Amino acid sequence: xxxxxxxxxxxxxxxxxxxxxxxxxxxxxxxxxxxxxxxxxxxxxxxxxxxxxxxxxxxxxxxxxxxxxxxxxxxxxxxxxxxxxxxxxxxxxxxxxxxxx
Amino acid sequence: xxxxxxxxxxxxxxxxxxxxxxxxxxxxxxxxxxxxxxxxxxxxxxxxxxxxxxxxxxxxxxxxxxxxxxxxxxxxxxxxxxxxxxxxxxxxxxxxxxxxxxxxxxxxxxxxxxxxxxxxxxxxxxxxxxxxxxxxxxxxxxxxxxxxxxxxxxxxxxxxxxxxxxxxxxxxxxxxxxxxxxxxxxxxxxxxxxxxxxxxxxxxxxxxxxxxxxxxxxxxxxxxxxxxxxxxxxxxxxxxxxxxxxxxxxxxxxxxxxxxxxxxxxxxxxxxxxxxxxxxxxxxxxxxxxxxxxxxxxxxxxxxxxxxxxxxxxxxxxxxxxxxxxxxxxxxxxxxxxxxxxxxxxxxxxxxxxxxxxxxxxxxxxxxxxxxxxxxxxxxxxxxxxxxxxxxxxxxxxxxxxxxxxxxxxxxxxxxxxxxxxxxxxxxxxxxxxxxxxxxxxxxxxxxxxxxxxxxxxxxxxxxxxxxxxxxxxxxxxxxxxxxxxxxxxxxxxxxxxxxxxxxxxxx
Numbered sequence: 001x002x003x004x005x006x007x008x009x010x011x012x013x014x015x016x017x018x019x020x021x022x023x024x025x026x027x028x029x030x031x032x033x034x035x036x037x038x039x040x041x042x043x044x045x046x047x048x049x050x051x052x053x054x055x056x057x058x059x060x061x062x063x064x065x066x067x068x069x070x071x072x073x074x075x076x077x078x079x080x081x082x083x084x085x086x087x088x089x090x091x092x093x094x095x096x097x098x099x100x101x
Numbered sequence: 102x103x104x105x106x107x108x109x110x111x112x113x114x115x116x117x118x119x120x121x122x123x124x125x126x127x128x129x130x131x132x133x134x135x136x137x138x139x140x141x142x143x144x145x146x147x148x149x150x151x152x153x154x155x156x157x158x159x160x161x162x163x164x165x166x167x168x169x170x171x172x173x174x175x176x177x178x179x180x181x182x183x184x185x186x187x188x189x190x191x192x193x194x195x196x197x198x199x200x201x202x203x204x205x206x207x208x209x210x211x212x213x214x215x216x217x218x219x220x221x222x223x224x225x226x227x228x229x230x231x232x233x234x235x236x237x238x239x240x241x242x243x244x245x246x247x248x249x250x251x252x253x254x255x256x257x258x259x260x261x262x263x264x265x266x267x268x269x270x271x272x273x274x275x276x277x278x279x280x281x282x283x284x285x286x287x288x289x290x291x292x293x294x295x296x297x298x299x300x301x302x303x304x305x306x307x308x309x310x311x312x313x314x315x316x317x318x319x320x321x322x323x324x325x326x327x328x329x330x331x332x333x334x335x336x337x338x339x340x341x342x343x344x345x346x347x348x349x350x351x352x353x354x355x356x357x358x359x360x361x362x363x364x365x366x367x368x369x370x371x372x373x374x375x376x377x378x379x380x381x382x383x384x385x386x387x388x389x390x391x392x393x394x395x396x397x398x399x400x401x402x403x404x405x406x407x408x409x410x411x412x413x414x415x416x417x418x419x420x421x422x423x424x425x426x427x428x429x430x431x432x433x434x435x436x437x438x439x440x441x442x443x444x445x446x447x448x449x450x451x452x453x454x455x456x457x458x459x460x461x462x463x464x465x466x467x468x469x470x471x472x473x474x475x476x477x478x479x480x481x482x483x484x485x486x487x488x489x490x491x492x493x494x495x496x497x498x499x500x501x502x503x504x505x506x507x508x509x510x511x512x513x514x515x516x517x518x519x520x521x522x523x524x525x526x527x528x529x530x531x532x533x534x535x536x537x538x539x540x541x542x543x544x545x546x547x548x549x550x551x552x553x554x555x556x557x558x559x560x561x562x563x564x565x566x567x568x569x570x571x572x573x574x575x576x577x578x579x580x581x582x583x584x585x586x587x588x589x590x591x592x593x594x595x596x597x598x599x600x601x602x603x604x605x606x607x608x609x
Contacts, residue, residue, distance in 0.1 A: 009302075016295055023288055032284055039291035043298050050302035058307045059298075062249050066294060069256045073290075076263050077283050083267065084276045 278355025293335025403429025462581030484560030513592025
């Protein structure tokens with residue numbers, strides 16, 4: 001059976017859904033962060049699959065930008081998580097209740 | 102060596118690289134800000150503590166310097182629009198006006214920040230550099246006409262803001278604000294990017310105009326429909342549209358107040374610019390999908406924002422919810438963009454300009470008042486007319502403007518929105534206009550409650566010592582008051598006599 005672009009798109013959709021559901025269900029900031037990365041990488045697969053199917057280079061270029069931005073987001077995100085964890089070692093998203101209303 | 106040798110024929114085959122022509126003048130505002138930001142960073146690295154106190158002024162000068170090419174580009178009216186990078190970047194009237202709004206707002210935010218940052222003993226030099234980086238993202242956003250450059254601009258705008266929201270490092274509230282903002286922002290970027298990848302897959306191009314051309318027939322593929330929906334939802338997070346708004350009040354309350362002004366005004370405007378560009382330039386033929394979504398988002402956003410704002414006791418949270426409601430008004434013209442594309446675009450830009458002035462002004466007053474009261478409670482504003490009449494009058498101007506009372510700017514902004522909605526002449530648009538009108542009345546209640554507190558009620562602790570207002574904050578209030586009143590007065594002139602208004606409302 002031939003593996004076509006559709007397969008990759010389905011894989012991408014599955015990964016994206018896993019990330020999306022994980023972000024909404026899980027409560028540990030680090031795990032939530034990993035779910036976001038899962039979503040971004042699903043996007044990368046989708047871009048590359050389309051790029052291959054369309055024989056167009058723009059999709060592959062987009063992946064590089066997404067990778068770089070994801071790296072920048074990790075740097076900022078982890079520093080924020082570390083800053084909070086230092087003060088509240090057993091932190092979950094449910095504990096973030098200083099601000100509400 | 103053998104690998105290189107095998108590559109040699111391939112390299113020889115490729116055509117010689119030719120640098121595409123770059124219109125440096127059209128790209129100058131961004132380049133000036135980038136160069137100046139780098140220079141300020143270097144000065145800070147070399148100077149350390151000695152140059153630290155000059156950082157706000159230096160950054161402010163950078164924003165004003167970047168205004169110069171914006172003005173020269175504007176003066177060369179005949180050359181507009183200028184197209185760069187194969188259509189991925191465009192300098193036209195729309196982008197130049199927005200660049201001006203962003204640069205002036207950024208300057209006002211530096212004015213708001215300087216005392217707050219210096220007195221709070223925060224890391225101030227880096228703060229200003231991050232603001233400059235974020236504003237650079239906004240400048241790029243106004244001209245970006247390509248999915249990739251829009252995404253880069255959006256992230257350049259957002260990532261420094263995640264850090265600045267958590268700037269009060271030792272305060273748990275500020276940390277929480279930063280983390281919540283970051284998680285929601287990155288989540289929104291993920292959804293947005295997935296939508297963009299689907300759009301690219303359907304249209305085989307990332308340029309907005311090409312996307313519009315590729316799919317200009319009546320029938321759209323499911324992939325494209327999904328792409329449109331995901332993209333709009335991603336932006337809805339960025340502009341804090343209901344039901345994707347939950348991060349905004351928490352982040353606004355926890356972040357340092359000047360940064361809250363930055364998020365509520367500049368950052369939100371940046372999201373709007375991206376949304377408007379994508380919807381107007383990439384989906385002109387997909388209005389059957391986009392318009393109903395925009396209609397629902399707009400109606401929900403203004404109603405829910407106003408209803409929750411009614412019961413806030415903290416003024417920053419109240420301004421956050423009022424900002425959400427204002428975003429609802431700004432979304433409204435996008436619900437009719439297929440009928441009146443030009444009017445929708447111009448009314449949103451007008452609203453952004455006036456919204457920036459009046460909201461920044463309100464935040465300036467909040468910062469000034471907090472210097473004395475150390476509190477964000479609306480009750481602490483009692484008796485302000487007795488000990489700070491000037492501030493009270495300025496705040497009243499902003500509150501009247503936010504309510505939409507003529508001749509303040511906010512009135513003209515709302516007028517333009519209603520104008521766009523009623524010009525579309527559809528039932529759905531008229532219903533949305535009615536919802537917006539009802540909401541304006543609800544909003545009047547909580548805006549005017551603050552004015553009443555300041556003018557008529559006694560000070561809660563009986564303390565009538567005057568507020569010392571530093572010159573920077575005074576300048577910020579002066580700039581925003583002038584813009585708020587001037588835009589309203591010009592608006593009165595543009596609209597003409599009252600009969601036009603009545604005729605407009607009377608026509609179904």
